Amino acid sequence: MQQLLTTSLTGLTLGMVYAAFALALVLIWRSTRIVNFAQAPMAMITTYVALVVVNAGMSYWIGFAAALVSGLVLGAVIERVVIRQVEGKPEINAIILTLGLFVVIHAVAAIIFGSSFRSFPAPFGLRGFEAGGVTIALTGFAVFSICSVAVVMLLLVALFQHTDIGLKMRASAFNQEVSRMLGVRVTRMLTLGWALAAVVGSLSGLLIAGGSLVYPSYMDSVVVYGFVAAVLGGLDSPGGAVVGGLLLGVSLSFVSGYVGSELVAVAALAILIVVLLVRPAGLFSHATARRV
Amino acid sequence: MLDIRDLTTSFGPVKALDGVTFTAPKGKITAVLGANGAGKTTLLRTVSGLIRPDRGSVHLDGQDLARMPAERMPGLGLAHVPEGRGVITELTVQENLRLGGLGRADRSRPADFERVYSIFPVLADRRNAIADVLSGGERQILVIGRALMAEPKVLLLDEPSLGLAPRTVAQIFELVRGLAESDGLTVVLVEQNARSALSIADIGVVLNLGRLVAHDEATALAADEKLRHAYLGF
Numbered sequence: 242m243q244q245l246l247t248t249s250l251t252g253l254t255l256g257m258v259y260a261a262f263a264l265a266l267v268l269i270w271r272s273t274r275i276v277n278f279a280q281a282p283m284a285m286i287t288t289y290v291a292l293v294v295v296n297a298g299m300s301y302w303i304g305f306a307a308a309l310v311s312g313l314v315l316g317a318v319i320e321r322v323v324i325r326q327v328e329g330k331p332e333i334n335a336i337i338l339t340l341g342l343f344v345v346i347h348a349v350a351a352i353i354f355g356s357s358f359r360s361f362p363a364p365f366g367l368r369g370f371e372a373g374g375v376t377i378a379l380t381g382f383a384v385f386s387i388c389s390v391a392v393v394m395l396l397l398v399a400l401f402q403h404t405d406i407g408l409k410m411r412a413s414a415f416n417q418e419v420s421r422m423l424g425v426r427v428t429r430m431l432t433l434g435w436a437l438a439a440v441v442g443s444l445s446g447l448l449i450a451g452g453s454l455v456y457p458s459y460m461d462s463v464v465v466y467g468f469v470a471a472v473l474g475g476l477d478s479p480g481g482a483v484v485g486g487l488l489l490g491v492s493l494s495f496v497s498g499y500v501g502s503e504l505v506a507v508a509a510l511a512i513l514i515v516v517l518l519v520r521p522a523g524l525f526s527h528a529t530a531r532r533v
Numbered sequence: 534m535l536d537i538r539d540l541t542t543s544f545g546p547v548k549a550l551d552g553v554t555f556t557a558p559k560g561k562i563t564a565v566l567g568a569n570g571a572g573k574t575t576l577l578r579t580v581s582g583l584i585r586p587d588r589g590s591v592h593l594d595g596q597d598l599a600r601m602p603a604e605r606m607p608g609l610g611l612a613h614v615p616e617g618r619g620v621i622t623e624l625t626v627q628e629n630l631r632l633g634g635l636g637r638a639d640r641s642r643p644a645d646f647e648r649v650y651s652i653f654p655v656l657a658d659r660r661n662a663i664a665d666v667l668s669g670g671e672r673q674i675l676v677i678g679r680a681l682m683a684e685p686k687v688l689l690l691d692e693p694s695l696g697l698a699p700r701t702v703a704q705i706f707e708l709v710r711g712l713a714e715s716d717g718l719t720v721v722l723v724e725q726n727a728r729s730a731l732s733i734a735d736i737g738v739v740l741n742l743g744r745l746v747a748h749d750e751a752t753a754l755a756a757d758e759k760l761r762h763a764y765l766g767f
Binding site for chain 1: 602605606615632
């Protein structure tokens with residue numbers, strides 16, 4: 242019973258972080274129809290920014306904010322300078338470009354920050370709570386992870402469903418030409434979409450790093466899990482990304498706890514294969530033709 | 534009024550529009566007619582900034598719109614309802630209308646949903662429906678209403694009758710006629726269905742292979758049998 246609870250809670254926490262990463266991928270896919278292979282190193286380099294700030298003596302929260310802000314700027318700059326060149330062109334161009342960015346950002350991070358393993362702080366502590374003599378395997382940091390991702394998601398929902406700019410962003414993602422004809426500056430909305438997605442990605446980078454080690458490839462394993470979560474939920478569905486992330490996190494936690502931690506990566510890829518065989522569009526996609 | 538002069542647009546070596554010149558008067562419906570490939574849609578897309586012309590000008594209230602980007606048009610008073618309607622099917626009726634209203638020039642007053650809902654009661658009934666469930670006629674009404682939300686001075690309509698039953702077409706044309714008369718809206722109506730278009734238009738313009746071949750009052754064009762047989766198919 243204790244192990245069941247522990248495994249579930251660990252899975253939930255990890256799942257929320259994968260959900261954040263998957264959400265970043267889905268946001269970019271929906272707005273620009275590009276799979277952002279560079280999402281992991283983008284998150285990694287913004288976490289390094291936080292590390293530099295924290296090591297300079299400032300509080301974790303200033304580092305946290307610095308990472309999110311640098312994510313916002315990085316996402317906007319990458320879209321405006323790099324991705325803009327391939328929007329509307331054959332998809333292979335965007336794939337090559339984001340893979341190239343993956344390599345370049347890795348190299349830049351190693352040059353600037355070095356490739357040694359560095360520890361990253363975790364607020365709210367890494368010890369579980371005690372309740373009535375039973376230790377609950379939910380650390381303060383895990384609660385923070387779950388809550389911060391939940392808050393970000395609620396903010397995004399509020400933005401997209403209830404603000405004018407959210408409506409413009411959704412319209413730009415659904416039908417660029419008609420949106421332009423209605424006066425929406427679609428290119429600005431795309432930049433904003435990338436900036437927001439990068440912020441969400443940065444959050445997942447910070448949460449993965451917390452209490453753990455940071456080095457240039459530390460986010461790369463998350464890439465696999467994040468992609469699987471996004472595909473599981475359906476690349477077109479932000480809600481699906483969240484559910485996909487949680488499902489994946491819990492499943493992998495159970496594999497790790499009851500089967501063996503060596504098999505986690507295998508399990509993730511096995512889930513991916515099953516999803517692609519049985520329901521390739523993902524659990525929550527609306528795979529219908531669009532008529533106008 | 535919309536003053537088009539010497540408008541020329543090419544796609545590579547092909548001249549889709551060749552020196553088109555006419556004026557669409559204020560408060561009147563100008564029908565743009567011609568066979569497939571005559572350049573009617575290219576004309577509207579060039580006027581609304583989706584395509585850049587090689588040369589020529591498009592004057593509205595003294596401003597030349599010819600090389601401005603499409604995003605600026607609603608703010609300048611020009612609304613374009615495209616071929617195929619352009620309903621954003623993932624949004625609700627109300628969201629489509631709200632999006633149209635975001636483009637209006639005068640942001641000092643709130644967007645006037647009630648006016649559009651009173652002109653088109655069918656939209657009021659379906660305001661929270663996802664636009665995907667609307668019928669063809671309802672979609673056409675939605676996109677006209679969406680264009681009106683921007684409080685335009687000029688309305689470009691590209692083949693609104695496409696795929697609609699004759700009675701629905703007649704209703705929509707009557708609505709457009711009413712708007713032209715009551716609001717002083719300048720309407721440019723592109724249609725393949727030349728007979729219906731000429732029945733509600735004041736002026737008719739005929740294009741053939743990018744060139745303007747006739748420009749006359751609608752009644753005169755409808756009465757000209759040789760012209761009708763040559764270019765309009767009836």
